[in-house]
Amino acid sequence: MNEPVNIVADIGGTNARFAYVVPGSDLLQGIKIFPCADFPFFIDAIRTYINQSHFETIANICLAVAGPVEADEIDLPNNHWAFSRSELQSQLTVPVTVINDFAAQVLAVGSLLDSELHWLGAARPSDKQVIAVLGPGTGLGVSAMMPSGNILPSEAGHVAFAPVNDHELDLLKILWQRYPRVSVERILSGMGLANLYWANCQMDGLERELTAPDITAGARAGDKYCIQAVNDFCAILGSVAGEVALMVGANGGVYLSGGIIPRILDLLDEDIFRQRFDSKGRFSGICSKIPLAIVLAAQPGLKGCVAALSAVIE
Secondary structure, eight states: OOSOEEEEEEEOSSEEEEEEEOTTOOOOEEEEEEEGGGOSSHHHHHHHHHHHHTOSOEEEEEEEESSOOSSSEEEOTTSSOEEEHHHHHHHHTSOEEEEEHHHHHHHHGGGOOGGGEEEOSSOOOOSSOOEEEEEESSSEEEEEEOTTSOEEOOOGGGSBOOOOSHHHHHHHHHHTTTOSSOBGGGTSSHHHHHHHHHHHHHHTTOOOOOOHHHHHHHHHHTOHHHHHHHHHHHHHHHHHHHHHHHHHTOTTEEEEOSSSGGGGGGGOOHHHHHHHHHOOGGGHHHHTTSOEEEEOOSOHHHHHHHHHHHHHHO
């Protein structure tokens, strides 16, 4: 390819998604998804993408990574990769911008079409207000954006799990056998769905383990422990989404992204989800007026990288 390109990448705990855009355009091209486990180091993955795409000139690179990005050293909590932004920039001889993966998600919201959103409840965004995005995947990402466009850095996926009924308290007691501190990410992630299945089986004296894909398949097939795990997952996610709304004052809307929710829409009880989101005691009336949507768009993280790169270049 003769013309200069900007490379964008969305790096999660399991997969690294790459694409490029021509400067001045926001059209994603050349999308490729690499399993992170296939590469010992991140630079191996990005060089593979560059070599396979036959780029002659790379103008800029923007990386969205699942972890803190304030320091030069980037270490992904749910991934074996770690790298220095400055060293990477020197090795590739290209300017490199690094943002949090859910900062990318929240940046993408403004470009989403209504057809790329599945609304839960009647509330819709109106005036410019704080918005938040959270989503379960390999981990649980959370971010928020102020009306000014400034992004609030967050690792809210690692706050402690707070049960709201006896069943969830029993789940917590069982999960304490595995983790001295049970964060919401231990429940609201692919790993978390597996934890919920195991804990529900433990309640009946059974020692069973399943992967997240097997649990969702089992729920569709009618297995009671799989159904319970999925129901717990969705209910707790509804509660946590409402907690995030209160934490950051996200009156402009809460958007659910990540790799899991769009795949289990057929198993989601939307009324219970919305009820758990709204059920915040004295603030229930406020939460009931907050727009709540599931993001259906393909590659929102990459779209957010394009938006971030445009802001940097400008």
